[in-house]
Amino acid sequence: MTERPQAKSRRWLTIIGMGDNGAESLSAEARRLLGRADTIVASSRLLEGMNIVGKSIINWDKGLQAGIDEIRGRAGQQVTVLATGDPMHFGIGATLRTYFDAEEMLILPSPSAFSLAAARLGWPLQNAECISLHGRPLEQLQRYLSPRARIIALTSDGASVPAIASLLKNSGYGDSLLHVLEHMGGPKEQLHRISAEQAATGERQFDDFNTLAIDCAATGPRNFTLAGLDDDLFRHDGQLTKSEIRAVTIAKLRPFAGGLLWDVGAGCGSIAIEWMRAARNAKALAIEAKPARIEMIKFNAKALGVPGLSVVAGSAPDALAGLETPDAVFIGGGLSEAGLVQACWQALGEGGILVANAVTLEGEAALTGLRAKYGGELVRISVARAAPVGRFCGWKSLMPVTIWSTVKGNDGAHGMEAERDR
Secondary structure (H helix, E strand, O other): OOOOOOOOOOOEEEEEEEEOHHHHOOHHHHHHHHHHEEEEEHHHHOOOOOOOOOEEEHHHHHOOOHHHHHOOOOOOOOEEEEEEEOOOOOOOOHHHOOOOHHHEEEOOOOOOOHHHHHHHHHHHHHHHHHEOOOOOOHHHHHOOOOOEEEEEEEOOOHHHHHHHHHHHHOOOOOOOOOOOEEEEOOOOOOOEEEHHHHHHOOOOOOOOEEEEEOOOOOOOOOOOOOOOOOOHHOOOOOOOOOOHHHHHHHHOOOOOHHHHHHHHOOOOHHHHHHHHOOOOOOOOEEOOOOOHHHHHHHHHHOOOOOOOOOEEEEEHHHHHHOOOOOEEEEOOOOOOOOHHHHHHHHOOOOEEEEEEOOHHHHHHHHHHHHHHHHOEEEEEEOOEEEEEEEEEEEEEEEEEEEEEEEEOOOOOOOHHHHHHOO
């Protein structure tokens, strides 16, 4: 956890959201707070035309961490940070909140780029996906793509538009209509409309200060956010939890917003990837020892819209030491490794979920023993897929999979007593 400075007074750190029209966008209250500040923190773009005299200036252009360190050194003084739009919506306010307590901060937001874009386009904001691609991997856009989806995205610069358009085109969304909104709320405001197919050529230039709104139109296979992606969407070496089994496994793991999964023996990363796609801000650690599979995990994570998936190189249980406490753990293999299940169980907090799959008789026997020790439930799933048989079609059965799932309770073996009472 980030160490916080000892504040000398409450509400000493003020964050003011501004529009593209600079000082004209400031309310009377914002002007008053700006006037009392000892130090002003802002980028060169926002400082232009502000006519600030007699104040100490911290310029973000020197680097984010350098600026934060200077702010920390002035804790208790009146420090005012100038930001664009709503500082708490993918803005500097959200970043500073990880360093300072809410009681130390006073935040005055302006309309965010998302609100302004929705107002310009007449889009109900609650029906649009609002994301940031500013300084973030563009591949994360993949998880939000679906027919008729509306996405409003913050961008890094003008070059982001053709790069995003190329991603859309390559993903079967070349017919999508892009709305490029430049300098919203300022004297240089402009709106450009162009298809992703056209924008991908890079022939059209756009201003660096823009927000991109996307009307998604699919020309290829449809994407979806529920677990059970097609097997052929993953690069793998045969060690892949099949689509139907994966959907049930994810349901047993119960993803939730901000939850952390350990995918132990991750293979190609399919479980970790589906976990992260299933809930907002869900996180996962893919623990894998084989270098070739680690590369597959990284490739699949980018291709399927979760480039933030973290990979831990190593073999469990040794590789688990020191990792962040998980909310759920999935063990896809290695049940015979000494101490593996015990290490995963000990790492979980109360209410944490442990799920393990097995396809061999030995693995199934191990799961039966684990159920006796830790409680929970066993489910065996058999899947058959239609496949060609000469000129005809018949059922081709996949190997049955046994799934063990349990929830850790106060006594460390939640579910065992309930099983005895049946």
